[in-house]
Amino acid sequence: MKTVPLNNQRLMDLLCKSDSISNDIKKLDFDITTLSHNVTPAFDGKSPYGDEYLNLAMEVDKREFGFPRHSRGISQIHTENDSTLVDIHTRLASYARRVAVNIGAERNALFMVYPPGGYIGWHHNGNAPGYNVLFTYNETDQGWFKYRDATSGKVITIQDTVGWSCKAGYYTPLNDGDSDSLFWHAAHNDTWRRTIAFVTPDKGMWSAMIDQIADGDIDISSF
Numbered sequence: 001m002k003t004v005p006l007n008n009q010r011l012m013d014l015l016c017k018s019d020s021i022s023n024d025i026k027k028l029d030f031d032i033t034t035l036s037h038n039v040t041p042a043f044d045g046k047s048p049y050g051d052e053y054l055n056l057a058m059e060v061d062k063r064e065f066g067f068p069r070h071s072r073g074i075s076q077i078h079t080e081n082d083s084t085l086v087d088i089h090t091r092l093a094s095y096a097r098r099v100a101v102n103i104g105a106e107r108n109a110l111f112m113v114y115p116p117g118g119y120i121g122w123h124h125n126g127n128a129p130g131y132n133v134l135f136t137y138n139e140t141d142q143g144w145f146k147y148r149d150a151t152s153g154k155v156i157t158i159q160d161t162v163g164w165s166c167k168a169g170y171y172t173p174l175n176d177g178d179s180d181s182l183f184w185h186a187a188h189n190d191t192w193r194r195t196i197a198f199v200t201p202d203k204g205m206w207s208a209m210i211d212q213i214a215d216g217d218i219d220i221s222s223f
């Protein structure tokens with residue numbers, strides 16, 4: 001996973017238009033703390049974004065953690081079947097499509113707004129593999145994205161910056177080896193944060209997306 005400079009001003013202007021959705025989510029009379037995936041194994045008492053949770057997750061069937069088992073935030077998934085959040089769901093989905101068209105992305109994987117204390121627990125997306133691009137906005141630098149480097153086994157932290165940032169990488173397919181080879185990752189934040197993610201199976205399309213985001217000011221061969 002590497003950072004990508006956000007040099008495309010038209011894209012930046014579009015990303016900033018998500019402010020209104022985020023601001024309306026902040027006003028919701030809604031228990032955002034209840035939004036977790038009620039499935040086992042739960043690893044009760046373990047922080048979903050902590051190292052101990054990661055170690056336990058890697059010991060069970062790798063199919064259990066393709067998608068995150070625990071998260072705290074609001075996304076299209078959380079709003080899809082809630083009649084009180086129809087407007088938010090429609091706006092999240094519509095906005096994500098606009099960004100996808102702007103950068104030539106094939107599929108929006110996530111648009112999630114995290115409150116203070118928000119997180120997405122360790123998972124690997126091996127069941128939805130491909131080349132990814134993640135846009136993140138944080139009001140401060142009090143948040144991070146962590147991933148486990150499959151080669152070294154070390155957990156790498158990418159600290160949030162104030163405002164928008166972008167990173168890109170690859171989700172290893174579920175069937176390509178054991179849990180050690182998968183792209184395990186998690187995120188946590190202390191201040192309001194939002195992430196919009198896109199995935200494509202086509203490396204050429206992914207490279208073109210990165211080039212557009214950086215406005216040509218990047219060495220694609222380094223990815």
